[in-house]
Amino acid sequence: MPQPVTATNDFVVKFANVNGSGSASANQLFAKSILRMGIPIASRNIFPSNIQGLPTWFEVRVSGEGHLGRRGGVDLMVAMNPQTWDRDLADLEPGGYLFYDSTRPILPSRLRSDITVIGVPLTAMCNASYEEPRQRQLFKNIIYVGALSALLNMDPAATEQLIREQFKGKDKLIQPNLDALKMGRDWALANLDCPIGLRLEKADAVGDRIFVDGNGAAGLGAVYGGATVCAWYPITPSTSLAEAFERRARQFRTNPDGTKRYAIVQAEDELASIGMVIGAGWNGARAFTATSGPGISLMAEFVGLAYFAEIPAVIFDVQRAGPSTGMPTRTQQADILAAAYASHGDTRHVLLLPEDPHECFTMGADAFDLADRLQTPVFVMLDLDIGMNDWLCAPFRWDDARRMDRGKVMTAEELEAGRTFGRYLDVDGDGIPYRTWPGTHPTKGAYFTRGTSRDRFARYTEEGPAYVDNMQRLLRKFDTAKGMVPRPVERAAAQPTPYGVIYYGSTSAAMNEALQSLEAEGIHLDALRIRAFPFHDDVAGFVHRHERVFVVEQNRDAQLRTLLMNECELDPAALLPVLHYDGTPITARFIRTAIADRASALKIVPLVRAGAAE
Numbered sequence: 001m002p003q004p005v006t007a008t009n010d011f012v013v014k015f016a017n018v019n020g021s022g023s024a025s026a027n028q029l030f031a032k033s034i035l036r037m038g039i040p041i042a043s044r045n046i047f048p049s050n051i052q053g054l055p056t057w058f059e060v061r062v063s064g065e066g067h068l069g070r071r072g073g074v075d076l077m078v079a080m081n082p083q084t085w086d087r088d089l090a091d092l093e094p095g096g097y098l099f100y101d102s103t104r105p106i107l108p109s110r111l112r113s114d115i116t117v118i119g120v121p122l123t124a125m126c127n128a129s130y131e132e133p134r135q136r137q138l139f140k141n142i143i144y145v146g147a148l149s150a151l152l153n154m155d156p157a158a159t160e161q162l163i164r165e166q167f168k169g170k171d172k173l174i175q176p177n178l179d180a181l182k183m184g185r186d187w188a189l190a191n192l193d194c195p196i197g198l199r200l201e202k203a204d205a206v207g208d209r210i211f212v213d214g215n216g217a218a219g220l221g222a223v224y225g226g227a228t229v230c231a232w233y234p235i236t237p238s239t240s241l242a243e244a245f246e247r248r249a250r251q252f253r254t255n256p257d258g259t260k261r262y263a264i265v266q267a268e269d270e271l272a273s274i275g276m277v278i279g280a281g282w283n284g285a286r287a288f289t290a291t292s293g294p295g296i297s298l299m300a301e302f303v304g305l306a307y308f309a310e311i312p313a314v315i316f317d318v319q320r321a322g323p324s325t326g327m328p329t330r331t332q333q334a335d336i337l338a339a340a341y342a343s344h345g346d347t348r349h350v351l352l353l354p355e356d357p358h359e360c361f362t363m364g365a366d367a368f369d370l371a372d373r374l375q376t377p378v379f380v381m382l383d384l385d386i387g388m389n390d391w392l393c394a395p396f397r398w399d400d401a402r403r404m405d406r407g408k409v410m411t412a413e414e415l416e417a418g419r420t421f422g423r424y425l426d427v428d429g430d431g432i433p434y435r436t437w438p439g440t441h442p443t444k445g446a447y448f449t450r451g452t453s454r455d456r457f458a459r460y461t462e463e464g465p466a467y468v469d470n471m472q473r474l475l476r477k478f479d480t481a482k483g484m485v486p487r488p489v490e491r492a493a494a495q496p497t498p499y500g501v502i503y504y505g506s507t508s509a510a511m512n513e514a515l516q517s518l519e520a521e522g523i524h525l526d527a528l529r530i531r532a533f534p535f536h537d538d539v540a541g542f543v544h545r546h547e548r549v550f551v552v553e554q555n556r557d558a559q560l561r562t563l564l565m566n567e568c569e570l571d572p573a574a575l576l577p578v579l580h581y582d583g584t585p586i587t588a589r590f591i592r593t594a595i596a597d598r599a600s601a602l603k604i605v606p607l608v609r610a611g612a613a614e
Contacts (some may be wrong), residue, residue, distance in 0.1 A: 002095040004116050006197035009039050009064030012077040013148075016088040018081050019056045026141030027058040028477060030148060031163055034062060035211060036158035037391075038203040042068040042509070044389055045583055049236065049328040055084045064205055066358075068392055069510030072589030076198055078144060085110065097196060099148070101140075106596035118192060120147050124184060133264060139180040146184025153195040155202065156185060186488040210395050214386035215290075217357035218316055219244025220396070222288055223252055226404045227314070229287035231265045231276035233295065236244075236328045237384040241290040242572025268297035274302045274313070281312040281372040282449060284437040286368045286404075288314035293322045293335045296342060303377055304343025305451045307474075310424070310433070312371035312407075315339075316364070316380045318387040322519055323581045330583025331384035333505055334555040339379045340533055340563055346471060348478045350378045350485060351533040355508035358393040359531075360386060363486070373407035373483055375435060384552070385585040387508040406432040415444040423447040423458040424470060431477030478534055485532035488539055491515075493524035499602075500546040501595070502539075502575075506554055507586055514591035523599050525550070533563065540568040541577070550595055554586055 005011070013030075017023035024045070031043045042061040048054035048534055058227075061071055076097045079088045092098060094114045100106065101304040102119025111117055122143055125134040149156055160178055167173040188194055219241050223228070230249075232242040242264070249262040263280075267273035273289045277311045280287035291299065296317055306313050319335045321327035350370060352363040363380055371378040410421055414435070421444065424433050436445035447458035455466045503511045508529055515527055543564070544548050551561040564570055578594045580586040 002114050004064070004097070004197045005075050005093060005095040008073070008199055008201055009203060011062050011198045012071055012073060013060045013062065013076045013078065013272055014074040014088070014091065015058040015060075015078045016081045016084050017056050017058070018083075019050065019054050021080075022138045023056070023080065023141045023165070024058070026145050027060075029142075029159060029166070030145050031058075031060045031390075032162055033149070033154055033159040034060070034147075034200060035206060036162065037155050037200055038064045038206050039064060039131065039200060040068070040205050040209075040392055042070070042391070044070060044385070046584060047329050057080050058478060062172065062200070064203060066205060066392075067509070067513045067588070069508075069513055070585050071513070071586040074588035078148070080144070083560055089115075097198065099144070099151075106606045114545070116196070118151065118196070120144065120184070120187065120192075122184075125187065129183065131420075139176070142177055142180035143184035143187075146181040146186075148184075149181070149190075150185045150188035150194045151192065151196050151198075153201070154198040155200075156181070173515040191531075208395055209392045211390050212357045213240070213388060213390050214354070214357040214360040214382050215241035215318065215388060216244040216499070217360040217396070218246050218290075218354075218364040218380065218382060218387075219246075221361040222314070222316075222368070223248045223350045224361075224398055225314075225365035225368035226286045227288050227368060228253070228262045229265075229277065229280040229285045230263075230289070231267050231273040231280070231287065232289050232291070233267050233270045233273050235270070235292050235295050237292040237320055237388045238292050238295075239315060241316055241318060241382075241387065245290075250578060269300060270298040274299040274306075274315070275505040277313045277315075278302060278306045278311050281306070281371070282309075282438075285314070286314075286372070288316060288368075290316040290318065292318050292320050292328075293338065294325070296335055296338050296453055300343045303349070304345060304347055306377045307343065307347050307349065308345075308451055309449050310375040310435070311377075311449075312368075312375055313377045314367045314371050314380065315377055316382065319381065319383040322583075327583045329384070331506070331584065331585055332554050332555075332581055333381075333383055333507070334559065334581070335381065336533075336553075336555070336559040336563060337557075338380060341377075342377075348475075348534070350374065350376060350478075350481055352380045352485065353384065353531050353533075354380065354382060355505055355529065355531075356386060357391050357392045358396065361396045365485075369405040370481075370484060373405055374477060374482060375407060375475075376477070380506065383506050389585075410434045410436050410440070410445060412441045412445075415441045421445050422456045424454065424473070425456040426473050426476070429476075431473045431475070432480060433473075482534045482536055485534065485536070487533055487536050488542070489529045490538070490542065491527040492528075493526050495518055497522045497524040497526060498547040499524075499549070499599075500528060500542060501550040501552060502530060502542070502560070502564070503552040504530040505554075507554060507591075510586050510588040510591055511552060513588035514595070517588065517592045518595060518599075521595060521596065530560070533567075535564070535567055539564070540570065543568070543570050548576055550576045550578050550598070552580075552586075552591055552594075554580050556581045 044059045047056040101122040103123035253261040277287040321330040321332045
């Protein structure tokens, strides 16, 4: 019989609820209360695409050391959904704690002997205190937060202050919520052994970091990046990105007289939305759309037009599980190949790969400079985990002296002076031609934009040499992009090693923790986080310096590995896939176990064990 788990500021709490029960705000209240105590947390909302009635889970990782990825395993399960009881019970670690509504007794056969069971009669308490059914349902959530605050030694003042802030402007709701919180806390203090082995202690480990979701950060980044046009079609999980842009644009781009300096169009479908973005970009506006995998599929033809006609556009792809409808509210990194080669024919597109909301903001802004400089679509590849979950990250910074980089735009003065203008003429040898905006000059600088082949001066032709010349120039431009996109971030192992690991995006948080665990076992890996495509030369160099490199990603078909082999001409045997694609965010335990198992087969002998054997 294992002893009950004991830990301070280092455990995982998971709430099992029913979608539509009103539990989301209570669970967020729990998570933010811990933040207010100065303790880092990472929260993950795992919910169904069905509007109401299906199971939903909310996981809170409490980590005094600051780990922001999912750990794996659950120490305290708040089991509020009878439908998922067996599954939730199985998730508990040996020695863990089960919190449940004990209004109705649970048969011993439905429990486990290796856990601590904590029953609170939530329904009975609500029935005795509230008459309306909806009140009973909603306040039950607040009551269990109150009980948990006693069990975990939470600071009640922090939770009470959050309630006051949450219902500011709806003052009639403040006292009833405070009363429900106190009801749960008082009952637990009077009837249970408080605190349990899992407990919280005030700390100062949050610092100046902010708690924000990636979609909101990216929407704000688009505002700071100079976007004035958003055309989009609603699709989970990207909708809140467009909504965040509208909210921030209304805040920062509304004149004193009420007129707006931005335009937002909800198009009839994804194809129409990217068409509007391309039209706005051709006219000189900075424009974007926000979508997910199904939208990328529908946009492919117009994306090819923007690539071939060389029109700036920014596409935020908040990836979800596919193919087809797939799992709309589950996360994956499964659009990498679709975005990199979107459209028919030979195309290559710039991808930015943010790891957290801070990079969603910075890359969201930088994408517009890149699109203008390269005159091409730029994809910012979020995923649902980053986009819709709140993350602790560094506060956003902005240099007010920074100005938009519009790239190679020929002015009226240059045209009047007789400078040669060829819309697809490579003057500088970097593959990037000069463009003009409509109306730049009354008689000079005009050209015809088409999706068919043309020569360097935009004149229609289907002559083979002209087509090849144009396609080769587009390759030169893509090569130029290597020096413009963010470079990969390399992290050397504590000891020299012939093995490495490559990862990207939201995998980063769990990867950082997994590397620590592997190092503690004597398995040392150099690590490389890729931040953009096209790949910088450092990426191929990293692989060539190592005998084997693990490639960790969240999809079935090892899409990043495929892209690496295709673009860098790497030996497939050198790249070992580590794949997680069940729709939940990857965990540190999964990465550690997958790599440790492969390391054993490769005879990557842990140094500590080798020393002990000698």
